[in-house]
Amino acid sequence: MPITPNFTDKTTLEKYSSAFTLSDMEIFVFPDLLYALVIANIMSPVIWKWRDDQWFNGITKKSSNYKINRIKQYIMDHYVFNLDLETWGLTDKETEINRFKETIDIDILKRSNALFGYEGDKYYFDIDIRRHFGLDKYRSDIIPYWKTETVEAMTAFRFRDSFDRGAGECVSLSALYAAALFIVGGIPLEQMYLMGTPLHSQNFIDINDGVLTNNRRIVTKRMWFNGTSISTRARRALEHEKITIVSHISGYIHYLYETATISKVAYRHFSEKLSMFLTTRISAELFINFLRYHMKFKKCFQYRHFMNARNYYIPLETVFEYEHSTKHVFAETGNEALLQEIDDEEFTIAPHQDLLILQDVLSFLQQNTESTVIDLMKFSLEHANGSKKITKDSIKILFTELGKFLTVVPQLPDMKKQFIDSEVLNINVKQERSEIIDLINRKSSDNEVALLSLYAYRDIYRVDWKPFLLAALNRNPVSLEGLKGKTAEEAFQLISAMPNESIYDGQRLALPDEVWNFGRGDGIEKAILMANFLANELNLKSINLNIENTIVQLDCGNMNFKFHSEKGMIKFLQGIV
Numbered sequence: 001m002p003i004t005p006n007f008t009d010k011t012t013l014e015k016y017s018s019a020f021t022l023s024d025m026e027i028f029v030f031p032d033l034l035y036a037l038v039i040a041n042i043m044s045p046v047i048w049k050w051r052d053d054q055w056f057n058g059i060t061k062k063s064s065n066y067k068i069n070r071i072k073q074y075i076m077d078h079y080v081f082n083l084d085l086e087t088w089g090l091t092d093k094e095t096e097i098n099r100f101k102e103t104i105d106i107d108i109l110k111r112s113n114a115l116f117g118y119e120g121d122k123y124y125f126d127i128d129i130r131r132h133f134g135l136d137k138y139r140s141d142i143i144p145y146w147k148t149e150t151v152e153a154m155t156a157f158r159f160r161d162s163f164d165r166g167a168g169e170c171v172s173l174s175a176l177y178a179a180a181l182f183i184v185g186g187i188p189l190e191q192m193y194l195m196g197t198p199l200h201s202q203n204f205i206d207i208n209d210g211v212l213t214n215n216r217r218i219v220t221k222r223m224w225f226n227g228t229s230i231s232t233r234a235r236r237a238l239e240h241e242k243i244t245i246v247s248h249i250s251g252y253i254h255y256l257y258e259t260a261t262i263s264k265v266a267y268r269h270f271s272e273k274l275s276m277f278l279t280t281r282i283s284a285e286l287f288i289n290f291l292r293y294h295m296k297f298k299k300c301f302q303y304r305h306f307m308n309a310r311n312y313y314i315p316l317e318t319v320f321e322y323e324h325s326t327k328h329v330f331a332e333t334g335n336e337a338l339l340q341e342i343d344d345e346e347f348t349i350a351p352h353q354d355l356l357i358l359q360d361v362l363s364f365l366q367q368n369t370e371s372t373v374i375d376l377m378k379f380s381l382e383h384a385n386g387s388k389k390i391t392k393d394s395i396k397i398l399f400t401e402l403g404k405f406l407t408v409v410p411q412l413p414d415m416k417k418q419f420i421d422s423e424v425l426n427i428n429v430k431q432e433r434s435e436i437i438d439l440i441n442r443k444s445s446d447n448e449v450a451l452l453s454l455y456a457y458r459d460i461y462r463v464d465w466k467p468f469l470l471a472a473l474n475r476n477p478v479s480l481e482g483l484k485g486k487t488a489e490e491a492f493q494l495i496s497a498m499p500n501e502s503i504y505d506g507q508r509l510a511l512p513d514e515v516w517n518f519g520r521g522d523g524i525e526k527a528i529l530m531a532n533f534l535a536n537e538l539n540l541k542s543i544n545l546n547i548e549n550t551i552v553q554l555d556c557g558n559m560n561f562k563f564h565s566e567k568g569m570i571k572f573l574q575g576i577v
Contacts, residue, residue, distance in 0.1 A: 002444035002451055004464045011103050017467035019455035020511060021475045022148040023088075024171060027196070027245075029100050029109075031254045032261070034175070034194055034247040036452035039427070041151045041179035043440060043457050045505055048433050050074065050184050060186060064207045067185035072218045075176065079154060081215050082167035088145040088513060089477035096143070108256055145475065148172045150456070151179065153510075156503040156518040170215050171201040177213040178203060186429045189249040193270045197241035202234070204270065210277035221277050225406070227292035235408065238278065242411040246270065250424045251449075255413035264419040271412055278408040282373055284362040285332045290405045292320065292330070297398050300390050302355040305339055305347065312347035316358055332362060354389030356380060373403045423447055461507035461569065469576050472511050472528050473535055479516035483533050491533050492561050495526045500564055507567050523552040523563030530554055530561055535577040545573040 007013045018026035019033055027033050041047060050056060055074055059067055097106055149172040157167035168176065174194050181187040191206040203213040209221040214234040223231050246253050248270070251261030260267070280286065291298050301316040319342070323330050328338035351357065364379050365371060377399035384390045425443060427436055441462065443450035454463050483491045495515075502522040503510055512529040515521035521529065524547055534540045534556050544555045548570055552563040 002441070002454055002462055003446075005451075007464065007466050013467060013470065014099055014103070016452070016455055016464075017470040017475075019452050020458070020468055020471040021145075022150075022456065023475075024146045024148065024169075025096055025100075027148060027171065029104050031196075031245045031247060031252040031257075032449055032452060033456065034171070034196065034245065035249065035252065036449055036456045037148060037150065037175045038178045038189075038194070038247075039425070039440065039449070039453035040456035040458075041175055042182060042427070043433065043437050043453070044151050044179075045433065046151045046155055047176075047179050047183045050180065056184055059184065064185070064187065065211075067187070068181065068205065068207070068211055068218055071177075071180050071185055072213075072216070075173070075180065076216045077165075079166040079168060079173070079176070079216060080157075080163070081170070081173065082157070082163075083146065083169045085144050087478070087517060088147040089481065090142050091145050091475070091477070092139075093141045093143055104256065145477065148175065150458070151176055152503045153514055153518075156514070159518040159520065171196070173215050174201040174203050174213065181205065182427075182429060188429055189427055190266070192248070193274075194245075194247040195243050196245035196247070197237045197243055199241060200237035202237065204274055204277070206270070206273055210273055212277075221280070224277065225280055225286055225289055227289035232293060238410055239404075239408055243413065246413065249427065251420075251422050253413045253417060258418055260413070260417040260419050261422045262419070263424070264415075267419075268415065271410075271415070274410055274412075278410060280406055282365065282371065282376060282402070282406060283369075284365040286406065287361065287365060287376075287402070288330065288332055288358075290402050291316065293405060294398075294401055295320075297401070300356055300394070300398065301358045301361075302352045304351070304357050304359050307339075310349070312349060313351045313357075314342065314347050315352065315355065318342070318346050356383055356390065373399050373406065376402075425450060458504055458508040458510070459506075460509045465571070465573060468509065469528075469573070473532050473577060476512040476516075476532055478513040479529055479532060480536050482516055483537060486533075486537070488534065488538060488559060491537075492530060495521075495530055496563070498526065500526075500566070502567070507569055509567075522567050523550075523565035524567055524569065526563045527552045527554045527561065531556075531576060541577055542575060543577040545571070545576050547571040 005012050005016060007016070015030045018030055019036060022033060022037060056070065059070055062070070100109070146169055149168045154168040154172055154176060155166040157163045158165055178189070178192050178194060181192065182189055187205065187207070193204045193206070195202050195204060205211040205213065212219040212224070212234060217230060219231060219234045224235065225231070242255055244255050246262065246267065248262050248266055250263035250266050253260035253262045253267055291301065298317045298320055299315070302313050303316050303319055305312050305314060319330055319338070322342050323338065326338060326341050328341065330338055360383055361376065361380060364376065368375065377395060380395050380399070381392060384395055425439065425447065427439065431439070440450045440453055444454055455467065460468060483494070486494070498515070499520040500523060501520050502525055503514065503518055503520065509528070510521055510525045512532040515525045515529045527545055531543050531545065531554060534543055540556050542556065546553045546555070547565065549568060550565055552565045554561045554563070
């Protein structure tokens with residue numbers, strides 16, 4: 001049986017209760033929760049059922065790239081990105097600071113987290129992050145409970161109004177991707193690295209040149225440098241933010257903590273592979289991609305087009321404008337179809353004196369394949385000589401930005417940590433689900449990640465109820481808002497009328513806000529939702545919960561409420577509040 005940690009220790013209790021609510025803040029403070037969620041998703045039956053879907057017929061015989069793309073499309077078809085404030089509700093800075101003040105330096109926390117003062121990605125702060133996320137209508141100390149969903153909660157979004165499929169935030173999608181690539185794609189966990197930044201979460205998959213999973217999409221090395229809006233969004237976090245956490249089957253490294261549990265060999269390998277993924281040499285194709293990516297530099301160039309037996313000229317800015325309204329893409333060669341869609345009046349017979357001719361730059365790159373950014377800058381300075389519009393300073397700025405485009409230096413946690421050897425859970429792609437569950441159960445007596453995985457998996461039969469009840473009765477504000485102003489009887493009638501079905505199989509339990517959001521729950525889950533209402537809305541104490549197979553009774557003074565359960569559990573909990 002799993003061990004019961006020392007829950008008289010506040011930090012330990014917070015950590016294990018956080019395995020149920022899994023907010024972004026909780027994962028930041030307790031980074032080993034991230035991989036615990038991945039393992040919980042691997043133990044879940046949900047993704048294993050995907051393997052029976054016709055979409056994945058014959059996938060085991062396909063290449064890694066095929067598998068990743070097939071899984072990507074399945075996720076895009078069945079899940080949307082969701083980061084609203086209504087799903088999991090709000091908390092406040094003081095509450096969260098008080099929870100973690102014994103665990104982490106609060107001043108460092110404020111410099112590291114977007115909602116406590118962090119300003120890493122200037123994009124969000126230029127647009128006002130609180131207004132961007134809809135927080136400007138609340139007091140400045142109010143922050144969201146952005147909770148990382150289990151695969152069950154992600155899939156259950158289809159029960160909510162305005163959703164026709166599953167949903168989840170970026171950390172949820174990262175954990176979903178890792179589990180799906182393992183279960184359906186047969187990609188070993190050793191080849192997956194989950195990366196968290198203050199504002200985003202992505203995975204690096206160590207296959208060929210590497211692949212990034214970014215929310216629902218994937219980004220290959222070629223895509224990383226293609227200058228499109230998709231790659232621009234993917235690049236933003238790694239270009240501007242620190243990578244606060246790298247999580248792996250061997251452990252984690254966190255830029256705040258002096259100790260790391262990840263394998264030092266694995267982390268060094270990951271660092272090298274990620275750096276190689278983010279670096280490439282200049283070429284004609286990549287120079288065009290750069291101009292697509294950095295819109296302001298297009299105005300420095302014109303395109304020379306040969307038609308009707310003579311040369312015509314058009315500002316590159318105009319060409320890219322037409323690209324947005326057609327399926328054709330401007331590239332190094334083969335632009336005839338795009339150019340045919342451009343109005344004749346956009347072309348001039350004489351070249352624009354203050355613009356560089358793009359083909360001159362591209363020809364230089366084609367003829368000097370080993371040239372560097374500095375070589376290209378010198379060439380461009382010579383050709384821009386005499387231009388009033390393109391100064392030497394503007395060209396130097398252009399090529400400084402080109403260098404950054406071609407080589408992104410990730411802000412990874414420093415290797416100068418104390419690496420602690422820890423046991424790696426031997427989960428491999430040849431194992432069936434039942435074998436993995438047996439392994440996690442066996443190892444939960446001496447491996448904390450295995451134990452945390454059982455808590456994240458909601459295996460309430462095998463774990464201690466205390467962290468679950470702490471999370472259920474203290475961090476589920478949405479159901480309270482929904483039942484606000486109701487009498488006990490009115491709340492009971494509303495909860496009882498919900499379909500008596502859990503989003504979790506077996507003896508696993510949903511939290512009150514999951515029951516409320518998805519409008520369904522087993523009798524035990526309904527009883528705990530009712531207890532949350534009685535304790536927090538009506539401020540009642542001395543609440544007892546008695547579960548005897550199908551009969552669930554919640555007692556509070558002279559009130560008692562009965563529910564029906566299919567979980568097959570026997571449990572008496574006195575004074576849950």
